[in-house]
Amino acid sequence: MADRAMKLIARTLAMFLIAALLAACSGPSALPRAPLEGAAIGGPFTLTDQDGRQVSDTAYKGKYRIVYFGYTFCPDVCPVDVQNLGAGLRLLEKSDPGLGAKIVPIFISVDPERDTPAALKQFVSAFHPRMVGLTGSPEAIAKVAKAFAIYYKKGDPAPGGGYLMDHSRVAYLMDPDGKPLALLPQDGKPEAIAIELKRWVK
Template identity: 40%
Template sequence: MTRGLMTALGLGVAVAALAGLYLSGVLSPGREDRFARCRTDQSAIGGGQIGGPFSLVSETGEAVTDADIIIGPTLIYFGYTFCPDVCPLDNTRNAQAIYLLDERGYDVTPVFISIDPARDTPELLARFTEYMHPRMIGLTGTPEQVAAASRAYRTFFKVQDPDEEYYLIDHSTLSYLVVPGLGFVEYFKRDMTPEEMAERIACFVDSL
C-alpha cells in the first residue's frame, strides 16, 4: 500500500470521526470530551460515524454479533492472515501492547477481523490469533458480512488480481479502540509503538 493512500485513508477516518462528534455522546454542546487528556491528535475524537453493529463468524465457527464480542474495551484490526508484511507486524504490535496492559491489570480484548473470507477459515484464524495473543479473537464471515463490518468502521480493502492463486489485498491499517455503550473512541496509526499504544489505551480505560 502506498504512503499516499494510507495518509488519505487516515485523513478520511479523522474527518468521519469529527463529523460524528456530537452524535456519539463523547462530546456534546456544553460538555467536555472525557478523553481529551488521552489524545495526541484532536482530529481523532470519536464519532458516531465509525463503528456499529456487525454479524460475523468466530474462529470457533459460531455466529456472533458485536454485542457478543465488545463486552469490554476492545482493540479491532481489519486484515488477513496471508498478508506478507503489514498485518503480521501490526497485529504483533497490538498483541505486545495488550501484554503490557495485562501486566498493569487492564483487561482489553484484541480482535482480528479478516477481510479475506475466501481463504481465512475459522480454523486458520484460530491458529493465527493463538500465535499473537491467547485472548485475541478472530472473526470472519460471508463476503457480505465482512463487507458490512468494513463499511461500519469506514475501512478500505481491495483484492489485487483476484484470479491469482496467491493474491494480495490492499487495505487500510488503523486499529480501533471500542468500548461498550460508547462504541468507537479512538484509532491508532501503525507507526505507534506498543508502549505508546498501551499508555494511550490505559488512559482511555481510566477515563471511562
C-alpha cells in the first residue's frame, strides 16, 4: 500500500514538473513571432518627399516605419486612417518617448498625377509633425505599390470633374531593415494602434 502511494506521489510530482517546464518555455521570456515575419513585402524605392527631395528607402534605415498607401484627394477613408495612425503614434510618444522616436510614419501616394510635393506637405503635416509624404512618377509608384502588395486603380471621371482612386487599405509596420512585422489596425481606435506599436517596436 505504501509502495503504491509513493508511486502515485512520484507520478504527481512528475506531472507538476512537466507542467512547470512547459509554462517556463511558453512564458514571457519566449518572444512572439511577428505576424508578417518572412513575408515578401517591401523593397527598395526612390521617390520624392513633400519637400521636393528625392529620397530612397535607405534614408529610413535603422527606423521602424509605418507605411500607408493612399491619396490626398481621398474624400473619407484615407484622412480617417491617417488621423488614427498619427494619433496612435502620438499616444506611444507620450507614454514612451524613446520608442516613439524610433518610428517614422510614411504616406505613399497612389495618385501621383495630382499629389505633388506641395499637396502632400499640406496633407501629412495635418496628421503628425514627423509624417513623411512620398510621391513620384507613375512608373515609380507602380513599382513600390507592387513591392508592398498594394492594389490601386484610377476610377472613372466624376460628373463634376475629378476622379476617385480605388486602392488597398492597409498600414504596415516595417522593422529597421525595412522588413515587414505586422499590420496595424488603422481603422480602429488610436489606443489599439499604440498597443500594437509597443508590441513590436524594441
